[in-house]
Amino acid sequence: MKEEHHVASILDDHERECWGCGLRLLLATYSPVFKCGWCGAITSQNRKRKPDSACFSRWRCLRDRFLVIVALLFMSFVICAGVWVVYPTVFSIGYFCGIFHSTVTAILSFITISTFLLAAFRSAGSPVVITWGSYPIVGKNSLENYTFCTYCAKPKPPRAHHCRSCQMCVLDMDHHCPFIGNCVGAENHRYFIAFLLSVIVSCLYVVGMTSYSAYHIWPALELENVVSAGTDTMSAMRALKHILAVIASPVLLLSARGLLLIYLAFACLAVKIGLSALLWQQLYCIYEGKTYVSILSSQNSEHGEKGCQNILRFFGCPFWAFRLLLSSSNASKLQESSSKIL
Ligand SMILES: [Zn+2]
Ligand SMILES: [Zn+2]
Ligand SMILES: [Zn+2]
Structure with a gap:
């Protein structure tokens, strides 16, 4: 018994x-x-994991909404303020220059806003019902x-993860981005990368144009004179005094345009540096055939080999690009093996 x-x-x-x-x-x-x-x-x-409290879910939802609005407002501000401060300068140079600048601004603004909206409001990739x-x-x-x-x-x-902010499982989840208020997953990862690229190019353009405009509306600076002032201590002191006097002049600091030029140049430079690091990390993960979440959770076995083919596949490159890549990698391998034999 x-x-x-x-x-x-x-x-x-x-x-x-x-x-x-x-x-x-x-x-x-x-x-x-x-x-x-x-x-x-x-x-x-x-x-067993406990479900999230209603308070926690509400807080995450509010945080995401707030940051999405901040991101949208910042983009709108950079576009409007950038146009306002740079417009007189480029049109004063020439009509063609003004039209060219307006076209580039319109294209970059359209791509940035549309990729942001697609990354933010498109589903990140929900698993099929089974x-x-x-x-x-x-x-x-x-x-x-x-x-x-x-x-x-x-x-x-197998390649899905649960997001507690989106309250759903997401296919190929990379990470949850509070600035787009959405997960970055199988369905919107390309739009997210396109958004990052677009913001980086736009910021570079803004930094270039604001610097050029500042130089244009800052005739008193006369950089050539400052540079050719000499290398002795007295000349350097005179040059520094001259720069400080110009910076404090009403032409730049006391005018709204001057302040905006300085703010836009530094803000866009900071955004560009930050997002370049993020883009580099994203492209590295794609090259490695992993997602950010899989690196954090060490689930490397669920992903394939690393290589440029992952980047081509990610961007949906045509078949001939794969063939070109394979033939070039085979040629380099053959070259390596022949040099080893010799
Ligand atoms: Zn079973
Ligand atoms: Zn889930
Ligand atoms: Zn999420």
Whole structure:
């Protein structure tokens, strides 16, 4: 009787139910994580996560909305203020120069705003609805490497992650960006990269144009005189005094245009440096065939090989580009092997 009870308790310990197909599986040893031999779903017996409180979700939602509005306002401000401060200068140079500047500004503004809206308001990539739960309906290997999302109470595909801000599972989730109020995932990652590129190019353009305009409306500076003033201490002091006098002059500092020129140049330079670092990190992750979340969670095994083909695939480059890349990489490999033999 005692022996029977012992056998039953061992069976209970090692018997687990697969969430995917509902079959009860008898495991050889106790394991908190196991994979179903029928449907391929992975069941984890780890600690159940508590759902987020309403207060926490509300705070994240408000933070995202606030930052999206800040980002939109900042972009609108840079466009409007940039046009206002630079317009008189470029049109004073020549009509063609003014038209050219207006066209470039309109194109950059359109691309930046449209890619921002696409990245922010397009779904980041929700998993497809799949049947699960009971054996006759769930087919063999139909839930291969799926896990169960305890937040959504739904199956989670292998390359998906749950975002607590968006309150959904996101395919190929890279990260949740509060400035677009959305996750960066399979469906909007390209728009996000295009947005970063567009902002960086636009900021470079703004820095260039504001510097040029400041130089143009700052005739008193006479940089040539300052540079050719000499290298001795007295000349350097005179040059410094001259620069300080010009900076404090009403032409630049006391006019709204001068203040805006300085602000726009420095603000856009700072944004450009910050976003260039972010873009570099994003392109590196794509090259490595990973996402930022997968690097953080060390789930490298779920991604493929690293290489330029990942970047071409990401941007949807045509097939001939792949062939060109493969042929060039094969040629370099052949060259390497022949040099080793020699
Ligand atoms: Zn199963
Ligand atoms: Zn989820
Ligand atoms: Zn998210």
